[in-house]
Amino acid sequence: MAQKETHCDCLNTVKPVRDALDVISGKWKLPIIISVGVGNDRFTDIQESIPGITPKVLAKELKDLEQHKLIKRNVLGEYPVKISYKLEPYADTLTPIIYSLKDWGINHKKRVTGK
Numbered sequence: 001m002a003q004k005e006t007h008c009d010c011l012n013t014v015k016p017v018r019d020a021l022d023v024i025s026g027k028w029k030l031p032i033i034i035s036v037g038v039g040n041d042r043f044t045d046i047q048e049s050i051p052g053i054t055p056k057v058l059a060k061e062l063k064d065l066e067q068h069k070l071i072k073r074n075v076l077g078e079y080p081v082k083i084s085y086k087l088e089p090y091a092d093t094l095t096p097i098i099y100s101l102k103d104w105g106i107n108h109k110k111r112v113t114g115k
Contacts, residue, residue: 032061032071033070036085
């Protein structure tokens with residue numbers, strides 16, 4: 001019986017972690033969230049703040065983050081039309097995760113490289 005409970009405990013952790021990773025995993029999603037969070041609200045500003053991201057990939061990732069209600073796309077009705085992005089309040093729930101990943105990354109690099 002104990003082995004079955006351990007299996008269920010594992011699944012009860014793995015499934016929600018997998019769901020979370022499906023939303024925020026990949027090379028670009030968290031950097032985009034960080035960029036928008038520090039005030040880069042225009043497409044070109046976001047792109048320039050993330051080395052290596054292409055416009056096509058940025059557009060796709062922004063749409064995906066918008067679908068997951070982490071980023072809001074605002075169309076300003078001026079001519080020419082201007083589009084800006086901002087974090088939804090719900091994205092603030094990622095802040096402690098981002099800082100934990102930052103700390104872990106710094107410590108891991110020190111552990112692996114000794115620097």
